[in-house]
Amino acid sequence: MTQEGIRSFMAGKLRGFARDEHAVSAIEFALLLPLMITLYLGGVEVSQAVGADRKTTLVAHTVGDLVAQATDITSGGADDILAAASTIAAPFPVSNLRITVSSVCIDSTGQIATIAWSRAGPGATARSGTVTSSIDARLMVAGTSLIWGEASYDYRPTVGWTITGTLTMSDKTFLRPRLGRSVTLNSANGCP
Numbered sequence: 001m002t003q004e005g006i007r008s009f010m011a012g013k014l015r016g017f018a019r020d021e022h023a024v025s026a027i028e029f030a031l032l033l034p035l036m037i038t039l040y041l042g043g044v045e046v047s048q049a050v051g052a053d054r055k056t057t058l059v060a061h062t063v064g065d066l067v068a069q070a071t072d073i074t075s076g077g078a079d080d081i082l083a084a085a086s087t088i089a090a091p092f093p094v095s096n097l098r099i100t101v102s103s104v105c106i107d108s109t110g111q112i113a114t115i116a117w118s119r120a121g122p123g124a125t126a127r128s129g130t131v132t133s134s135i136d137a138r139l140m141v142a143g144t145s146l147i148w149g150e151a152s153y154d155y156r157p158t159v160g161w162t163i164t165g166t167l168t169m170s171d172k173t174f175l176r177p178r179l180g181r182s183v184t185l186n187s188a189n190g191c192p
Contacts, residue, residue, distance in 0.1 A: 045157045049167065052155040055089050056097075057171040062088055063101045064149025068175040072184045078119040086121060089153065096154040098124035103147060103183055104131060104174075105191035110142035116182065117189040124152075139174055145182035145191045146174045 063085040067073060073081070078101065086094045102118035113135050118126035127148075132140075139146060152170035177183045184190035 041159050045159055049155055049157065049169075052092055052153055053169045053171075055092060056151050056153040056169045059085050059088050059097065059099060059153075060149045060151035060171040061173045062149070063099055063151070064147045064173045064175045067101050067103075067149070067183055068147040068177050069179070070183055071177070071180045072187055074186055075119070078185065079121075082119060082121040085151075092153065092155070095123075096156075097121070098152045100124045100127060100150040101147065102127045102131075102150075103145060103185065103189070103191070104135065105145050105182065106140055106142060108143050110140045113140065113146075116145070116191055117185040119185070124150075135174065143181075145177060147177060147183060149173045149175070 063081055066081045066085070067078070070077075082099050082101065085099055086097055089097050099121040100118060103116040104113050105116045106113050111132070112130060113132045114130050115127045118128060120126040131148075135146070135148075150170070150172045152168055154166050154168050156166045157164055182191035
């Protein structure tokens with residue numbers, strides 16, 4: 001075979017290879033499969049994270065709302081409210097949930113907010129002292145009180161935790177007491 005014959009033979013084979021469409025779909029699928037799996041798992045992770053964030057918001061609001069409906073609660077009653085509010089987090093593990101509820105007194109000038117009492121669930125810390133900087137100025141109405149419900153949740157993604165690590169989601173809500181000027185704890189610790 002001459003050199004010209006070899007070139008002609010190779011050119012014919014290359015043209016035939018370029019025109020061959022067998023298994024193109026399999027190759028395209030193999031190229032797109034990793035992208036499709038990533039999109040699917042990413043969608044699942046994002047929806048789970050949004051669900052955990054929404055549950056955290058619901059827990060914060062519920063604990064504050066339940067306390068704001070009372071005029072006086074006992075320590076046991078406050079603990080029961082914290083335990084009941086934690087069930088809202090289902091199906092997420094409650095071991096990652098921290099809940100706090102506090103009664104905040106605003107002074108007669110509307111400038112200083114102090115904690116009258118605070119109760120915390122497992123893993124959380126009760127508040128104390130002055131908390132003026134944590135409260136929006138529009139809520140600082142002189143001579144009133146607020147019920148402050150807080151929740152935070154440590155969400156660990158099932159698949160993407162190696163990339164993001166644990167995400168802490170938190171929310172807080174402020175509510176006015178419904179039946180009086182303040183909610184007392186054990187018939188004491190109310191606002192002056």
